Amino acid sequence: MAPALDVQRVRKDFPILARTVRGDKPLVYLDSAATSQKPVAVLDAEREFYETSNAAVHRGAHQLAEEATDAYEGARAAIARFVGASPSDIVFTKNATEGLNLAAYAFSNATAKAQHGSRVDPRFILGPQDSVVVTEMEHHANLIPWQELCAKTGAQLRWIGVTDEGYLNLDELDVIDETTKVVSVVHQSNILGTINPVDLLMARAHEFGAVGVVDACQSIPHMPVDVPALGADLVTWSGHKMLGPTGIGLVWGNQEVLEAMPPFLTGGSMIETVYMDHSTFAPPPQRFEAGVPMVAQAVGLGAAVRYLEDVGMDTVAQHEHDITGYALDRLEQLPGVRIIGPASNVSRGSAISFVVDGIHPHDVGQILDDRGVAVRVGHHCAWPTCRRFNVPATTRLSTYIYNDNSDIDAAVEGIVAAQEFFGVA
Numbered sequence: 001m002a003p004a005l006d007v008q009r010v011r012k013d014f015p016i017l018a019r020t021v022r023g024d025k026p027l028v029y030l031d032s033a034a035t036s037q038k039p040v041a042v043l044d045a046e047r048e049f050y051e052t053s054n055a056a057v058h059r060g061a062h063q064l065a066e067e068a069t070d071a072y073e074g075a076r077a078a079i080a081r082f083v084g085a086s087p088s089d090i091v092f093t094k095n096a097t098e099g100l101n102l103a104a105y106a107f108s109n110a111t112a113k114a115q116h117g118s119r120v121d122p123r124f125i126l127g128p129q130d131s132v133v134v135t136e137m138e139h140h141a142n143l144i145p146w147q148e149l150c151a152k153t154g155a156q157l158r159w160i161g162v163t164d165e166g167y168l169n170l171d172e173l174d175v176i177d178e179t180t181k182v183v184s185v186v187h188q189s190n191i192l193g194t195i196n197p198v199d200l201l202m203a204r205a206h207e208f209g210a211v212g213v214v215d216a217c218q219s220i221p222h223m224p225v226d227v228p229a230l231g232a233d234l235v236t237w238s239g240h241k242m243l244g245p246t247g248i249g250l251v252w253g254n255q256e257v258l259e260a261m262p263p264f265l266t267g268g269s270m271i272e273t274v275y276m277d278h279s280t281f282a283p284p285p286q287r288f289e290a291g292v293p294m295v296a297q298a299v300g301l302g303a304a305v306r307y308l309e310d311v312g313m314d315t316v317a318q319h320e321h322d323i324t325g326y327a328l329d330r331l332e333q334l335p336g337v338r339i340i341g342p343a344s345n346v347s348r349g350s351a352i353s354f355v356v357d358g359i360h361p362h363d364v365g366q367i368l369d370d371r372g373v374a375v376r377v378g379h380h381c382a383w384p385t386c387r388r389f390n391v392p393a394t395t396r397l398s399t400y401i402y403n404d405n406s407d408i409d410a411a412v413e414g415i416v417a418a419q420e421f422f423g424v425a
């Protein structure tokens with residue numbers, strides 16, 4: 001059993017949580033699936049970097065450039081350690097969305113190059129005879145890049161459906177077959193909270209020689225994840241959802257796959273040799289980090305993972321599980337409230353979507369906001385998932401290490417107040 005989390009002590013590390021909103025209401029922040037708040041350690045690390053060592057990395061012969069490069073590569077090593085990976089397999093991107101585009105563009109770039117006679121790895125060449133497989137619970141970030149890839153190459157987009165309970169319909173695994181070139185799936189859904197058996201999906205992808213991609217945006221911040229052990233070829237996630245700064249995301253890649261992939265963004269810092277008419281590219285991860293990268297953000301994210309390591313990811317996961325169980329129980333006891341996603345605390349994380357009979361989710365969100373409770377409303381960038389459940393939108397509460405049951409109580413009181421206000425109690 002992981003040690004219990006001292007939430008009151010943790011909260012002191014997050015200055016924003018001390019503020020009030022909407023007049024004098026204490027802030028109850030239940031929107032960490034959108035972005036997490038940042039501890040002082042992360043803010044300090046970024047400021048200290050700018051105050052002492054700011055310089056462009058991997059160039060320049062001066063001391064600051066050396067220190068900045070050490071700080072940047074040190075952050076890469078810390079993040080790699082956090083997910084059980086080797087630093088050379090970690091690529092910095094702007095966010096997970098860019099990471100997923102990096103993956104999708106590897107295929108469209110390889111396909112276009114092959115059409116013009118360049119030698120590329122055939123795994124990345126797509127045509128009308130091929131398929132790309134996602135799920136019906138993808139964030140748009142892991143759907144639209146693949147839709148675009150299919151539009152450019154003529155490949156067919158397929159998906160694995162979702163059951164009424166909010167789990168992946170594993171009876172539909174056979175959409176992954178000998179035509180499949182890519183399987184790209186979310187580890188933990190941002191709208192339903194469902195945790196998917198990605199090892200199973202990746203194994204099926206590999207059975208047919210497809211490249212396996214995992215969107216781990218909502219899992220890595222909340223539970224221990226040994227990234228190489230997921231069995232994927234590429235895994236992507238964002239720093240800002242795991243206490244780190246905005247403007248930084250990660251792609252972990254199997255080295256052999258990264259080496260076979262054409263670059264996404266091109267320019268300075270990602271090259272080996274440059275002539276007027278052609279260039280050769282640096283090995284990964286530099287091949288995928290064109291231009292001056294987000295150095296201060298990497299340093300901030302390095303501090304974030306050290307903070308999470310100090311708390312302990314087992315402790316984080318246990319805390320999230322307990323608070324999710326409490327929230328599910330409380331919501332279930334409210335008449336007129338329907339959870340969209342797994343109603344039991346099995347194979348699910350802490351993002352909980354729900355609808356309230358007779359009240360539009362935006363109105364629920366507004367009444368909660370009036371009381372200082374910050375939740376997300378809308379389709380959560382998972383519009384097809386909303387359609388699957390015949391709802392235009394949901395209200396979503398999502399927690400992290402700085403939340404406790406009193407925050408759930410505040411949300412529940414707000415929902416009851418909304419029901420009374422709209423006369424649907």
Ligand SMILES: Cc1ncc(COP(=O)(O)O)c(C=O)c1O
Nearest residue numbers: 095096097139141190215217238
């Ligand atoms: C599951 C999932 N995938 C991808 C993303 C996109 O992340 P970002 O906006 O940081 O690129 C999100 C963001 O909410 C997400 O929850």
